[in-house]
Amino acid sequence: MVQPKDRGRKQKRVQTPGGRNVLRIIEAKKGKAHCAECHTALRGVVTGRKAFKFSKTEKRPEALFAGKLCNSCRIKYVEEALKVKTGVKDLNHINITYQKYVTQILNQIEKMEKR
Numbered sequence: 001m002v003q004p005k006d007r008g009r010k011q012k013r014v015q016t017p018g019g020r021n022v023l024r025i026i027e028a029k030k031g032k033a034h035c036a037e038c039h040t041a042l043r044g045v046v047t048g049r050k051a052f053k054f055s056k057t058e059k060r061p062e063a064l065f066a067g068k069l070c071n072s073c074r075i076k077y078v079e080e081a082l083k084v085k086t087g088v089k090d091l092n093h094i095n096i097t098y099q100k101y102v103t104q105i106l107n108q109i110e111k112m113e114k115r
């Protein structure tokens with residue numbers, strides 16, 4: 001009997017080496033990773049079943065917010081952070097969705113300056 005958790009899954013009839021026809025559950029394919037801001041597909045990010053073969057550093061690029069944001073969005077946030085850093089803009093006048101990333105970038109800059 002099919003387990004209740006598997007009832008909604010896609011099934012396929014497969015012939016076994018012994019000659020029996022058996023129903024097998026097909027695992028759904030995982031989609032690509034998307035940017036949190038503009039939802040474009042991220043390049044260089046491994047997803048799905050093959051992901052376990054790779055180490056953490058091989059699964060996504062090693063740039064700031066890589067695997068979360070696309071290049072154009074990252075550049076936009078860094079520019080906003082630099083505006084706050086230089087005093088051109090106030091942190092409260094930045095779009096509220098940007099503020100989370102901008103504060104993280106500012107913290108990164110502070111860490112780099114301490115070294």
Ligand SMILES: [Zn+2]
Nearest residue numbers: 035038070073
């Ligand atoms: Zn984006």
